[in-house]
Amino acid sequence: EAGVAQSPRYKIIEKRQSVAFWCNPISGHATLYWYQQILGQGPKLLIQFQNNGVVDDSQLPKDRFSAERLKGVDSTLKIQPAKLEDSAVYLCASSWDRGTYEQYFGPGTRLTVT
Amino acid sequence: QQQVKQSPQSLIVQKGGISIINCAYENTAFDYFPWYQQFPGKGPALLIAIRPDVSEKKEGRFTISFNKSAKQFSLHIMDSQPGDSATYFCAASSGGSTLGRLYFGRGTQLTVWP
Numbered sequence: 357e358a359g360v361a362q363s364p365r366y367k368i369i370e371k372r373q374s375v376a377f378w379c380n381p382i383s384g385h386a387t388l389y390w391y392q393q394i395l396g397q398g399p400k401l402l403i404q405f406q407n408n409g410v411v412d413d414s415q416l417p418k419d420r421f422s423a424e425r426l427k428g429v430d431s432t433l434k435i436q437p438a439k440l441e442d443s444a445v446y447l448c449a450s451s452w453d454r455g456t457y458e459q460y461f462g463p464g465t466r467l468t469v470t
Numbered sequence: 471q472q473q474v475k476q477s478p479q480s481l482i483v484q485k486g487g488i489s490i491i492n493c494a495y496e497n498t499a500f501d502y503f504p505w506y507q508q509f510p511g512k513g514p515a516l517l518i519a520i521r522p523d524v525s526e527k528k529e530g531r532f533t534i535s536f537n538k539s540a541k542q543f544s545l546h547i548m549d550s551q552p553g554d555s556a557t558y559f560c561a562a563s564s565g566g567s568t569l570g571r572l573y574f575g576r577g578t579q580l581t582v583w584p
Contacts, residue, residue: 360513387570398476398559398574399514412571447513454570457502457563461513 358382360462362448368468374436377465381429381450388425389459390433391447399447405431406454438469473497474562476575483582489547491578493560496541500562504572505534505545508557517558518545550582 361380369375381388386407391399402421404412407428416423420439425431435442445464451457476493483489493503502521506514520527520534520543527534533546547554557579561572 389570396576398474398561398577399572400574401571404570412568449513451570457504457519457570457572458516459570459572461506461515463511463513 360448360450360460362446362462362465364465365463366466366468368470369438371440371469372437374434375438375467376435377433377446377448377467379431379433379448379462381431381448382460385450385452385460386428387451387454387456388431389449389451390423390431391449391461393445393447393464395444402433404454411454435467438467440469443467443469472576473573474560474575476560476578478578479576480579481581483550483580485550485552485582485584487550487582489545489550489554489580489582491545491558491560491580492542493544493562493575494540494542495562495573497562497564498541499564499566500573501565502563503534503536503543504561504563505532506559506561506574508559508577514559547580550580552582552584555580555582 388405390402393399405425423433447464449459449461451459504519505517507517508514531548536543557577560575
């Protein structure tokens with residue numbers, strides 16, 4: 357079974373630029389999560405999708421962050437414009453369903469904002 | 471506010487020794503407590519998890535001890551090996567409107583010396 361795929365693996369941008377991350381979850385997983393992991397901290401949930409609908413985006417900075425999950429499979433997370441404090445690893449995870457707690461994480465995208 | 475508090479921040483153990491990592495929480499609505507293992511450049515991987523209706527769960531060399539009254543849980547790694555050197559995160563989750571949201575601790579960097 358293929359795991360969660362993410363791209364790119366690394367990205368360096370200047371502040372005020374925009375950036376997008378892509379995630380392909382494990383086949384058949386209905387729930388998809390985006391987490392932000394700042395260096396030295398645990399991951400923090402940004403947004404959670406159930407199929408193609410948003411079920412939890414209360415911790416997403418909506419003035420600069422957006423995400424979509426078209427057709428209930430792949431997802432894209434965008435930051436526009438980026439700030440220095442957005443430097444982090446962005447992790448995508450998926451699970452069979454929202455009610456199943458086991459989440460499987462991808463390798464992440466390391467973003468550096470200069 | 472940190473929902474799950476984890477200690478120690480770093481841990482050095484000799485090969486064959488026991489590694490112990492502790493976590494504490496306040497939210498009594500939490501009903502799922504997983505531990506994740508993360509290697510550099512990789513996403514977190516689910517190691518073992520417990521629900522509050524049991525006090526202990528063992529899988530191979532890994533054991534979770536859970537104390538519901540004290541609102542604490544811990545990970546014990548028996549016969550620690552150099553390959554166990556990684557960052558370990560405890561987490562917690564509950565149902566309701568935040569169903570599926572994992573609250574992570576800040577992580578413990580474990581080093582096992584050969």
